[in-house]
Amino acid sequence: MGTRRLSREKALQALFYMDMHRDPVEDPVGHFCSCFSENQPTEPFFHRLVDGVRENRATIDAVIERFSSNWKISRMSCVDRNVLRIAVFELLFCTDIPPKVSINEAIDVGKRYGTEESGAFINGILDSIRMAITENKVDALPKTVEE
Template identity: 30%
Template sequence: MSARGKARSRALDILFEAEQRSVAPSEVIQRRRERTDQQINPYTEEIVSGVVEKQGQIDEILRTYAQGWTLERMPAVDRVILRIGTWELLFNDEVPDGVAVSEAVALARTMSTDDSPAFVNGLLGRLQSLKPTLLA
């Protein structure tokens, strides 16, 4: 797994834990630094802070385009993967669009259900095709 792939996976862990514990992701990062030897990659922190900063906008986009699914009904891990993928796709110009989608699908393949990769791919693929209008 690439360094960025590991950073995405760690960001998923942090964002998921924060949501499950109802704490700020920055608190999860701080706790990990204080209580473990875990190194937090700068790109992990960039993803986490980007998702936190844009979460309202990201969640609104996901609510609008996740046909037949509410955010609350999605498996929690899928919801976090979609937030990361949407942030990379729409708000991080350093990551090519196709990479953002394929990396999110890879996370879903390893971290979620058998149906999740197709769901993540379909939704992020749709957002990719609509990207010019979403950011207009």
């Protein structure tokens, strides 16, 4: 398994932790990382994903809700919601990652950590977002988050 996949999985776990534990920890990412052994090759991409999702969460959540028919973000499973957040962050802000790679990675991670339906659910939403981006139907966002 590649370091980017491991980074995505670790980012999912950290975002899941922050979603489930809304305690007032001053540095939730640092707190999460202190509980697990550090894997140096995954750290830069892990932090890029987690920090990017946290900084752009309102925008990311709005895009997800726009393309998820009859699903409010708060009603989605915590795993699906955070897999989608990571993938939408990549689609909107990471020009160095091909959209199909982001989508395929999200589907695989969703299947591994979510339910039987997670892969299809994630694929449907992300493919709609990808098509809208391609057709310029999603507002242009600054693509400044590069590794």
